[in-house]
Amino acid sequence: MRPYVEANISHKSHTTIKYFLKMWSSVSETLIFIFLGVATVDGKHAWNWTFVTVTVVLCLVARVMGVVGLTFVINKFRIVKLTTKDQFIVAYGGLRGAIAFSLGFLLDERHFPMRGMFLTAIITVIFFTVFVQGMTIKPLVELLAVKKKQEAKRSINEEIHTQFLDHLLTGIEDICGHYGHHHWKDKLNRFNKKYVKKCLIAGERSKEPQLIAFYHKMEMKQAIELVESGGGIKLPSALPSTVSMQNIQPKKPPPPKPVERALPQLPKGREEEIRKILRSNLQRTRQRLRSYNRHTLVADPYEDGLGDLLIKKQKMIELEKKIKDMNNYLTVPAAASDSPTMRRARLASDPQAYNMKPQSDSVPTIQVDLASPQSPDSVNLMDEFRQAKQQEDDEQGLMMKPPSGPNKPGEAGEPREQKLIRCLSDPGPSADEEEDEPFLP
Amino acid sequence: MGALQSLPGQPQYADLAEKTGFSYDQIGVLHKRFNQLSHNEETLRRDHFNDIPDLACNPIRSQIIEAFFDRRNFRQNGEGTVDEIGFEQFLVVMSHFKPPSLHITDDQREKIRKEKLRFIFNMHDTDNDGTITLEEYRHVVEELLSLSETLEKNTAKSIADAAMLEVASISMGHMEPDEFYEGITFEHFLKLLAEFEIESRMNIRFLKMDTTTLCK
Numbered sequence: 001m002r003p004y005v006e007a008n009i010s011h012k013s014h015t016t017i018k019y020f021l022k023m024w025s026s027v028s029e030t031l032i033f034i035f036l037g038v039a040t041v042d043g044k045h046a047w048n049w050t051f052v053t054v055t056v057v058l059c060l061v062a063r064v065m066g067v068v069g070l071t072f073v074i075n076k077f078r079i080v081k082l083t084t085k086d087q088f089i090v091a092y093g094g095l096r097g098a099i100a101f102s103l104g105f106l107l108d109e110r111h112f113p114m115r116g117m118f119l120t121a122i123i124t125v126i127f128f129t130v131f132v133q134g135m136t137i138k139p140l141v142e143l144l145a146v147k148k149k150q151e152a153k154r155s156i157n158e159e160i161h162t163q164f165l166d167h168l169l170t171g172i173e174d175i176c177g178h179y180g181h182h183h184w185k186d187k188l189n190r191f192n193k194k195y196v197k198k199c200l201i202a203g204e205r206s207k208e209p210q211l212i213a214f215y216h217k218m219e220m221k222q223a224i225e226l227v228e229s230g231g232g233i234k235l236p237s238a239l240p241s242t243v244s245m246q247n248i249q250p251k252k253p254p255p256p257k258p259v260e261r262a263l264p265q266l267p268k269g270r271e272e273e274i275r276k277i278l279r280s281n282l283q284r285t286r287q288r289l290r291s292y293n294r295h296t297l298v299a300d301p302y303e304d305g306l307g308d309l310l311i312k313k314q315k316m317i318e319l320e321k322k323i324k325d326m327n328n329y330l331t332v333p334a335a336a337s338d339s340p341t342m343r344r345a346r347l348a349s350d351p352q353a354y355n356m357k358p359q360s361d362s363v364p365t366i367q368v369d370l371a372s373p374q375s376p377d378s379v380n381l382m383d384e385f386r387q388a389k390q391q392e393d394d395e396q397g398l399m400m401k402p403p404s405g406p407n408k409p410g411e412a413g414e415p416r417e418q419k420l421i422r423c424l425s426d427p428g429p430s431a432d433e434e435e436d437e438p439f440l441p
Numbered sequence: 442m443g444a445l446q447s448l449p450g451q452p453q454y455a456d457l458a459e460k461t462g463f464s465y466d467q468i469g470v471l472h473k474r475f476n477q478l479s480h481n482e483e484t485l486r487r488d489h490f491n492d493i494p495d496l497a498c499n500p501i502r503s504q505i506i507e508a509f510f511d512r513r514n515f516r517q518n519g520e521g522t523v524d525e526i527g528f529e530q531f532l533v534v535m536s537h538f539k540p541p542s543l544h545i546t547d548d549q550r551e552k553i554r555k556e557k558l559r560f561i562f563n564m565h566d567t568d569n570d571g572t573i574t575l576e577e578y579r580h581v582v583e584e585l586l587s588l589s590e591t592l593e594k595n596t597a598k599s600i601a602d603a604a605m606l607e608v609a610s611i612s613m614g615h616m617e618p619d620e621f622y623e624g625i626t627f628e629h630f631l632k633l634l635a636e637f638e639i640e641s642r643m644n645i646r647f648l649k650m651d652t653t654t655l656c657k
Contacts, residue, residue: 081543157633160604164561164581165639168501168505169538170499171496172535172538173645175493176645190498
């Protein structure tokens, strides 16, 4: 019933109930063990060597017999059989505790005159199993190198593949015509989804497929983690890497005609022509700048005393970028990962965008305008690229690659676009020798 | 197995048994099923699969059916698809789902794992280029979620994106912002599902089939 209850209540109620019940069970267990301790010290004991030793021995033997017998039976139906090692650990882990004691304690003295002896035996068995077996099982497990249960840190890939495998195996069973496990499991799942969930779970959540529910859970976990870390610069994610959404964004759709994308080395005159086209295009697109936000409007970086402001702004932007990167999980209601704001934030956060090359001083004014508030222009071009499905001719012109080696056909869109930004920031024809300038990484 | 009276030609089974690792009984059962599915013809075609009623409510049925006609699963290093398959190829594809025997060495276990993961990889990689791109992965997630009526396009997309991001992080570690992650190659796929224990999960119990209750 647990999945049905969980799906019907809010997250807060769920937590409350969970911890309340945990507390209650903890308290009860403590109480009974206190009682046990008091009874040991203070109760009237009737020690009988034979009875006690035979009880202890028989308990152990019975446990082993039970485990071995049952495993023998179920191993016939299992593909992955339980080995002797597994069986030994299962048998060894048979600890006795509170229930045996309570049952013994409830015996009525009048009907069972040997009650004291029973209690003594029970207490001895409990002490033996708990202290001897309980304390030695951990080293034993390590000694025997028993396979431990995996930390249930399921990644979304594993979840996807678990479901995929289930469906696959059900399908294959159907093809074989074999009513096996998966067939019945699938039937039960479908019945569950169709009838039971609709009755027992209120509202929209009855239709939520398991994958999405899992995904929501992961989102929540990540969001909570992020908030707890104070939105700090260091992301507390389990995947410490610099891979972000932009690395996996799909390439631009290939052009309709299979044209060789590599433009050969251009002669100087042609380059000048292309640069003129570039500039004119940029002037046009600048007028198409739709909305501003404070990240894209950068003040003239040559103003004095702006360094601090820039650093602060940069930090803020990085933080927002990281939060928006987290949006790759928080995008189920709306796909925010492709929003122009995020793209601008991502590009604007590039620290080197604010580093001015000294040579740009000598460059004509129009180039300085290009170089400094470079983000809005370059980003708008990015917007153009993403939204424009057809390649216009002048955009083909923008595909000029700095003459630094053959362009592999079908090279990814991202490096092309980044190199494009480098082209845009070219201060002039002298860029030929300087394309390794790390204006942008 | 009282239903199997006369197995047609035991010697030819010997050949198949050696190639695929099935026992004679299992091959007999599967042959019966093959004949049932193909209406006693020599070869099986896609529309024969469409006749199976239970398969219709499976969300990934088209991929499963395609897997039977995919040359890459025939263990002959072929590529591309075929339109009809004979019993031998049917058996070869089914042998991917054989449970590993109990006492095998680690090397053999590794080999079996790779085979099974290769099968799944081929199912994802529909255009045979050796990588699973973001589009293909999105398609997979969409298919999985296709049974639910409340599917929004964006949900599947974002789940697939998140999954892809995770793969990229695991396999590539650190990437520059302008590098591009082409797609999941088979090595990355192996690494991704290293803890999945597929050799014990991707199995069907072939011998327990009761041919008298075969559907349709």
